Each structure stands twice: as structure tokens, then as C-alpha cells.
Amino acid sequence: MKKLVLVLVFMTALAQAQKPKVWIYSDMSDKTIQGKDHGTANDPDDISGMAGYLLMANMFDTRGIVIASTHRSEHKTSGNQADWANTFFGEAYKKDVVQLNKNIGGFPSTINFVQSCIKESAEKYDSTKKYSILKNYNTVELLLKEAEKSNDIINVLCWGSLTEPAILVNYCLTNKRNDILDKLRFIAHWTNSSLHQGTIEQPWKVANCNEDRAACEYLKEKALKGFITYYECGAIGQHGIVSGSQKGLEYFDQFKKSNLGKIFTEGKFVHNSVDHSDSATFWVLLGNWGVSLNDIASNGTNFIEVEQKNENQFMLYSKIIHNELLRRSNAAVSK
Template identity: 85%
Template sequence: MSKKIYFLTTLLSTFIVLAQKPKVWIYSDMSDKTIKGKDHGTANDPDDISGMAGYLLMANMFDTKGIVIASTHRSEHKTSGNQAEWANTFFGEAYKKDVVHLNKNIGGYPESINFIQSCIKETAEKYNSAKTYNSLKEYKTVEMLFKELDKSNDIINVLCWGSLTEPAILVNYCITKKREDILNKIRFIAHWTNSSLHQGTIEKPWKVANCNEDRSACEYIKTMALNGRVKYYECGAIGQHGIVTGSPKGIDYFDQFKKSNLGKIFAEGKFVFNSVDHSDAATYWVLLGDWGVNLNDITSNGTNLMEVEQKNEDQFKLFSKSIHNELLRRSDAAVSK
């Protein structure tokens, strides 16, 4: 293949990717891991830190509409300080440094990524199944997503990395206000709010950390999905036991990431059992669809049959090394001249 044809092919491929970027909104329980707490010694499990760094390395593949952090119910967050300020410094500065070469070598990355602090961060409020949500005035980060959906002509993929309180409030509000048009533009993609294979059982698949966190929200939104009111793709534990379990092992491999700013955050966010835990990343890898598991492999009604979860887990294990090598390629591109 001549250099000219290669260039044109690459340019066309880039154009196609840019034209089809899925719109994404993220709800994460992520917070500064120096805040002391009971979850792995910190207020919230730091796996979302590695997951977010991976997302930022892949950010040219998505049209990011919002990232809400500290959407959680930890008492430590009543006085823990503004987590958006932390994230906009911690991730924001690393991203701004790396995006220069990422755009030179790969292209399509937004100049900056902004983070928003969750409206439930300080109150630790949980979804109330007995309540009708008539207003979003007290739930600013839910209202922000509602407004984004209201003006959008496309589906927005809401990635759920922890608590389902805010998504449940949104669904309740839309049903109360008879805004089915909004519900039709939402696609929830959740990590591990149900599993018969890991943590949960066949009898109690909901008995997993992310569902125990706010079970009323979990039960409500899954009932709405089962009734066809919303689309809810349940990944189960395929990120943890597929992508993470199947990953390359050893400090030598992951030290290679530390040459870039985002790569360093990825490698150090949560490094346990000789690899990086970024299990929530399953939600965006299934959205991309070319890495072993795609949305067609998962039902849209919130259910998660054991055999389906096992198949998807096995597929992610097969593709895990390719996924990590792609992240490493991008980390290297962030510092390559």
C-alpha cells in the first residue's frame, strides 16, 4: 500500500469514528483516595480512578456530555471538600498535558474534560421508593442530565459506576412528568448491580456492592427496565472478572504506563493482585463494541442470566490483553514526539 493510500484510509477511518461518537454521561462514586474511610482504606473504592484514567485515554472515541463524581453515600463526604475541584486538578492537569501529543499522534480528543460534584455527595441521600419526585431543584446533577437529554436529538449513554440513586430519581421524575420522550433517549449501562456468579447468588443476584449501596434505587430502575420504560444494560461483573482478571500481570508491564500523566494515574489508581483494577471500564468497552463484548450481547431490560454473564466474562478475558495494549499504545502516544 502506498503512503498516499495509507494516509487517505487512515483519514477516512478517523472521520468515520468522529462521525459516530456515542454520547456519554458518567455517574461515578469516585473521590480523592487520600480521604480516609473504610473502603480499601479510603472513602470510596479507588478503582474508578483507574477506570477514569482509562476513559480519558480513550476520550477521542466518545462525545462526553458530563462526568459526575462522588455520587455516593459515604458519611466522610459531608465535610470532605469539593471533589470536582480535586478531579479537575488531578485529572484535568494530567489530561491537558497529555492531550497535546494525543491529538498530534491520534487525534479527535477534546481540549479539556470537566468534572461535576454530585448533588448527593454531602447529604448521602438515597432514592426513596415512597416518594414522587416532582422537582429536580434539589438535585442539580440530575437536572443537568435532564436538560442535556432534553436538547439532544441522539441517545445519551449513562454509564453507572456505583450508586443508582441519581439515575432512579431521573427516571421517577420523567415518569411523573410524562416525559417518555426523555426516557427514550437514555441508555443506562451499569457495572455490577446484579450478578449470580460473583458476590450475588442465583436466589439473590442483587446482593452485590453496587446494589446494596442503594437497593431501593436498584430495584426501582430495574423494574422500570423490565417493564420496558427504560433501557438498562447490566454488565454484571464482567469488568472485574473478565477485563481485570484476564489482564497482563506484573509491575514491569504496568510501569510502562507511567511515562504519561494519564498512564501514571491509570497504573497507580488501584494496583492490586499484580494488576490494575479498572473494572467499571466494562461499561465503555461494551459501548465501543469491538473488544469482545458489545451491547447486543447484553439484554436491555436489566436482567443478567448466569450463562450470558459467564459468556461475556470469558470474552473479555480473551480480549483483555488487547484492551490493555490499546491503552498502553495511547499512553505512549501521549508522550511520543
């Protein structure tokens, strides 16, 4: 019996070690906070994206999720967004995870959220500054500490502004902590595109780069010079996964049987489908859903023909992706 227990512990540890480690920076916030983005302070697409991620959470080793990493003035006095997320997502996940583990397995018992250090200040990256200490940037320091103790690559999924990743990279280069940068892999959604929002002449004119262009340009420069690994997805989530999805409430109402599926559908339902475009960052990380990291440059570049090819691939796989999410949503309520 003792030997069997040791074997099971070893197999569990091995399975966990094989899962990609993930850290998420999101501009997500409670969509009841009024603002100018679809009537709320921040685009609620990340809410749908996060629900989708939680339905896939057994595929990842989630090390941290930072939310409200945004520059919107509404957040200077809005409530604690970690408290909101830990209730909004936490309770839904807690209700669904029992059956998810019974029917699929490998899901962590809980997923926790922390509020971004820039949520209230709306601070933007200062390209003239050396960030030699992280005293005022606790959620940047949290990722630093996670990387310090990790023996594996941490995949930093960037769903919004690049301010916090830029501060961390600056800190590491200022303090000659290249060992930390060697353990980080940045995967960004739509911080560059010549096809959508941006143009060939101005590919940076997209939402997640306009939020803090200085941070965006700094990371792109460091990636091009080889200091960091940075995968630019472009708009392939929006114009591949989302545009290629099934359409209509008849299909998406099926998700509402589970708590996470309901959040997925209702987070941002527009144009007859769910907008969860940031999810491209974790689907490319999984690598077997049409587009993988091998299909994207690791130096921050995003050539138009590459983005178009990857967009087309995700378009082809989109219905399969959504059916997998639906399968998991159903598994969350299947006895």
C-alpha cells in the same frame, strides 16, 4: 479555500456526531480522604477506570461526568470533589492531550467534572416518593437538560450507586417525560450478579446495588416493564477485563511514562494488576473489544449463562484491551 474550510467543518461535525454520547455517574473521590474502603472513603477503582476512559476519550462525545455520587458519611465535610478531579485529572489530561491529538487525534481539548448533588447528604432513593421537581438535584437536572437538547441517545454509564439515575427516571415518569427516557440508555457495572458477590437466589447482593437497593430495584423494574433501556454488565469488567490482564509491574510500569498512564496504574493496583472494572461499561459501548451491547439484554436482566459467556469473552480480549491503553499512553509522550 472557503469551500475546503466548509468541507472540513462538515467532516468534523460528522465525526463528532458519530461518536456515542456519554454521561458518567461515578462514586469516585479523592483517595486521600480516609475511610473504610481500602483505607479511603470510596473504592479507588474508578480512578483507574477514569484514567482509562480519558485515554479513550477521542472515541466518545463526553457530555458530563458526575463524581462522588456516593453515600459515604466521610463526604459530608470533605472538600469539593469536582475541584479535586478537575485538578487531578484535568492537569494530567492537559499535559497529555497535545501529543495524543498529534499522534492519534480527535481528543477534546478539556474534560470537566462536576460534584454530585448527593455527595454531602448521602441521600438514598425513596421508593415511596414522587420526584416531581429536581430543585435539590442539580446533577440530575444537568442530565435532563442535556437529554432535552440532544437528538441522539445519551449513554449513561453507571459506575456506582444508582440513586441519581433512579431519581431522574422517577421524575420523567411522574411528569410524563417519556421523550427523555427514550433518549437515555443506561449501562451499569455490577449492579447484579449471580456469579460474583451475589448468588442465584440473591443476585442483588453486590456492592453497587447494596449502596442503594431501592434505587437498583426501581430501575430494574422499570427496565423489565419497558420504560427504560438498561444494560446490566454484571461483573464482567472485574472478572473478565481485570482478571485476564497482563500481570506485574514490569508491564504496568510502562504506563507511567504518561500522566494519565501513571494515574491509571496507581489509582488501584492490586493483585499484581490494575483494577478498572467499571471500564466494561465503555468497552461494551464501543462494541468491538470482545463484548458489545448486542451481547447483553436491554431490559436489566442478567442471566448467569450470559454473564459467564461475556466474562469469558472479555478474558480473551483483556490483553488486547490493555495493549491498546498502553499504545495510547505511549502516544501521549511520543514526540
